[in-house]
Amino acid sequence: MLRTLLLLTLLLPSCSNHASSDPVVNDARDGSNSLTDTTQLAEYVVGAFEDSKGGLWFGTIDNGVAHVQDGTIAFIDSTHGLPPNGGHGIAESRDGMIWIAGHDGVFLHDPEKPGPLQVLYTKAATVQNDRRGNVWVSTEGRVYRYKDARSSEEFMVPVPEELPATYSISPRKLVFQMEDSQGNLWFSTDGHGAFRYDPSATLSPDGRGFTHFTKADGLCSNTPWDIMEDAEGRIWFACIQAFQPQQTDDGGLCRYDGTSFTTFPDVVGLHHNDLYTLYLDRDGAVWSSAFHTGVYRIQGDDITLFNT
Template sequence: MRSSSLLITLTSLLTACGQGNPQEQLPAEAARNKDTLVHQGTPLAQYVVEAFADDRGTVWFGTMEHGMASYNGNDVAFFPGTEGLIVANIAQDAEGRIWFAGHDGTGLRHFDPAVATPEINTVWTQETSVSTDRSGTVWVGTRAGILHQEGDRFVPFPLPFDRSTIGQYAIVPGRASLALEDSHGNLWFRTDGAGAIRYKDGTFTQFTKEHGLCSNMVNGIVEDDQGRLWIICMQGYQPKMTHDGGLCRLEDPTVATAEEARFTTFPDTEGLH
C-alpha cells in the first residue's frame, strides 16, 4: 500500500532529481549493470513520477526516462528490463506481484519480486494506468475505459458519464482510473473532465465542481487518518484554460448524495495549480 512517509523518502533520496538533462542516459556504472547501485549524489532521474511501498518494505520509483528503481532501506538500484520505459503507476496485487504501467509503449506489465531473477510479463503496450483495491484486485484505466481483473482476464467496468458532454478537460476527455478504495469500502475514480466518482454496493455518485470540487480534472485522491479525502486537481487546458484546480478536501466521504458534500479548498497553496 502507499505510505505518507514516501514524501520523506523522496526528499532524502532524490533531492537532485530536478537537475540534469531529461534525455541523459543512466549513470555509467548503472548502464553497464542495471543491478548496480546508484552513485551517491547521482540523481535517480530528472522526473520521478511515482513512488510505491510494497508489503515487503521495498519502495519502488517510476521515472520518465530510466524505467523503474527500488530502495530496500539501504540501497537504490535500477530494475533490470525497465530501462527506457515510462513508469507512471506502480501497484501490488493480492499475490504479491508488482504491476507497473505507463505510456509510449510501456503499457501494462508485472513481475514477481520474490523470485531471484524476476521475469517481466507484458500484458499489452497501449497507454494504461494501474492500481489495486484493498483486496489486491488489479484495476486498469485505458483510453477506452476502466477494467478490473477477474481471474486471468480483464473485465470492463463502465462509469456512468457521457464523454461527449465533457466541455473542459486537461489531456484526454473522460479518461479515468481507480484512485483508491477508502476505509469505508468506497471505490474512488479520478477522471479528466468528469470529476471524482464514488462506487459502492452498485451505486455510483459523481462529485464535480458544481458540488464544491476545485476542478473536474482530478489527478489524485488520498485518504488521511481521519477518513477525509484530499483531492488534487488540475486545471483544464482544452479547449481553453479553466484557471482552476488545486487542492481540496472532502470532509465526509460517506455522504449520501453529492449535493450534501462539504469541501474545504486550499486555493492559495503554491505549486498546486
C-alpha cells in the same frame, strides 16, 4: 516514509543501460553505489512505491525503474523490455508480482524469477492497489480489477458518453484512484468530474450505486487529478483547470466531508490553480502540490507553505 522517499530520491545513484537480461544489482555496501552518494537517481523521478517486503520502487523518465531492498539497488530498464517512459506507476498483486505502468502500457516483473518483463497492455495506463490487494488497471477509458495477473474483470463506471464541455487533455480518461476506509471506490475523469461507488449496491451498467460529483456539486473543477482520504474520513481532491480554448480559472484543492465541499480561496496556489499530487503522512497531515507555488502541509487549521 515521505521523508525516506524524498531523501532516497535525492541520494540514489543514476542508472544507465545495462547489457544483462536480469536486473543489474549494485551492492551499496561495497561503496561503489552507496546510498550516501549525492548523485541523483534520475533527473525526473515520477513514481514511488513500497512493496509488501519493505522494498522501495522508483519510476523515472528515461531511466527505467529502480528497486531498493536491504541496501541493494536493482535497475529494470530497456534491456528487460521496459520502454523509456514505462515506469510512472507501480503496484503489487497478491502473488508478489510487481506491476509497472506508463505511457507505453503495463508490464509485469516477477522478483522471484528476474528476466524479461511480461507485457499486459501496450497503451498508456495507470496501476493502483486497493485495500484488499487487488490491482486496478486504468487504460483507454476503461478500468479493470485484477486479483492476480490471470484473473480480471472490467469495472463499468457510468461516465457520460458526450465529450466534456470544456477542453480536456484526454476526454475519455477514466482512472481508479482509491478505496476509502468505508470500502467506497473513487474514480476520476478528465472533464466529467469524479465518481464514487458504494460496494453495498449491486454493480450494474445503469449507474446504480454510483454518485457523480462535478463543479455543480462543489468540486474545484471537473478534472480531479488525485483523490485521497484523510485520517478523519474526509475526501480530498487535487484538481487542475482547463486552458483551451481559454483558461477556465478553476482547479485547486477541495475537501468533501460527506455532505459538502470546502475550498481554500484565501490560500495562494490552492485556489484556481493546477494541483496534481496529494499525500497523507503518519501524523495525519495532508500534503498538496501547488503549481508555481510550492508544496503545502495542512494539519488542522495550520497551513504551511514549503518553497524555494
